[in-house]
Amino acid sequence: MxxxxxxxxxxxxxxxxxxxxxxxxxxxxxxxxxxxxxxxxxxxxxxxxxxxxxxxxxxxxxxxxxxxxxxxxxxxxxxxxxxxxxxxxxxxxxxxxxxxxxxxxxxxxxxxxxxxxxxxxxxxxxxxxxxxxxxxxxxxxxxxxxxxxxxxxxxxxxxxxxxxxxxxxxxxxxxxSTTANLSDLITGFARKGLSTTDMVALSGAHTIGQAQCTNFRSRLYGESNNLNAAALRATCPQSGGDGNLAPMDPATPTAFDKAFFTGLIQQRGLLHSDQQLFSGGATDALVRAYASNGGTFRTDFAAAMVRMGSIGVLTGNQGQVRVACSRVNS
Ligand code: HEM
Structure with missing residues (x-):
């Protein structure tokens, strides 16, 4: 062979x-x-x-x-x-x-x-x-x-x-990785048994939370985008400030809502990998669907979390129930 x-x-x-x-x-x-x-x-x-x-x-x-x-x-x-x-x-x-x-x-x-x-x-x-x-x-x-x-x-x-x-x-x-392109993302999730829809829905987790400058600097300075450049450049200069934080959904940074997807349609994705979800490829339609219907996003997210939560779990007599999460039982 x-x-x-x-x-x-x-x-x-x-x-x-x-x-x-x-x-x-x-x-x-x-x-x-x-x-x-x-x-x-x-x-x-x-x-x-x-x-x-x-x-x-x-x-x-x-x-x-x-x-x-x-x-x-x-x-x-x-x-x-x-x-x-x-x-x-x-x-x-x-x-x-x-x-x-x-x-x-x-x-x-x-x-x-x-x-x-x-x-x-x-x-x-x-x-x-x-x-x-x-x-x-x-x-x-x-x-x-x-x-x-x-x-x-x-x-x-x-x-x-x-x-x-x-x-x-x-x-x-x-x-x-944040440098992943759309097909890398699809393949990486497929390797875990998750579909492209699961991948896009789960990425919607970025509607809450923050990223460090080191993870979006090259997108901010090197890619065309509609990011709020002046404010973000102050947060994330060309050199230094690697750990400075910016929200991935600046519209509603701590609300679990569809605004992250709206931002992608406006080319405001903070991470290169996030913007890949709306970059003229196969997932554009799904991003539009989530941006127009937050209920669909939330439902798909919940279903995808259940699937992700079943990946390769240990059950029955496998492994152990740790007493302290940071160390194996002695
Ligand atoms: C699709 C591929 C993904 C990539 C490339 C990615 C990458 C990242 C990066 C670079 C950060 C910022 C980390 C930092 O700067 O310290 C981040 C934050 C975050 N990610 Fe992802 N992520 C992905 C998918 C996911 C998924 C599937 C979930 C959950 C279901 C998720 C949940 C989060 C959350 C909630 C934060 C914010 C954490 C915080 O503020 O403490 N991400 N991700």
């Missing part, structure tokens, strides 16, 4: 395995998983998230992003070479045995909310010790964060277990 054909068949076998594992795993998740073992789990998480977002509205965005970065990375099923997993791996600090995901290029100096997750976990441990996984806490916190800021409510499927390892290299390879 020619090398290319062999490679293609290995890739497609991996894709099929990935879909099978994802389907099998999601079949094992259940909305009622903690009803008997920890009936207060969901209310405890919700009130902690609401309080954290009230203190700092950006925390809603940060919790949502933590969940995304968890789901897109992990190698628990190393023998299949699958990179899957909403398994709490992003929460693990580095140890002598592995270097975790927090130091990867997309995450370093950028992910936030670990202290809030630790505090939620402590509150949940106080009502039900060793019962509720960190992976499930992230899934519920992400939903509650979006809903607190205006997203549509949806039911989170539960029963994920936590990984006992994390992968720096997969965090570097599997998380999407």
């Amino acid at each position: 020619a090398a290319a054909a062999f490679f293609a068949s290995v890739v497609s076998v991996r894709a099929v395995l990935l879909l099978c594992v994802a389907a099998a795993a999601s079949a094992q998740l259940s909305a009622t998983f903690y009803d008997a073992s920890c009936p207060r789990a969901l209310a405890t998480i919700r009130s902690a998230v609401t309080a954290a977002v009230r203190r700092d509205p950006r925390m809603g965005a940060s919790l949502l992003r933590l969940f995304f970065h968890d789901c897109f990375v992990q190698a628990s099923l190393r023998f299949f070479l699958l990179s899957v997993g909403c398994d709490g791996s992003v929460l693990l600090a580095d140890t002598a045995n592995f270097t975790g995901e927090q130091g990867s290029f997309p995450n370093k100096g950028s992910l936030r909310g670990f202290d809030v997750v630790d505090s939620i976990k402590a509150q949940v441990e106080a009502v039900c010790p060793r019962t509720v996984s960190c992976a499930d806490i992230l899934a519920v916190a992400a939903r509650d964060a979006a809903v607190t800021l205006g997203g549509s409510p949806y039911t989170v499927l539960l029963g994920r277990r936590d990984s006992t390892t994390a992968s720096l290299s997969l965090a570097n390879s599997d998380l999407p």
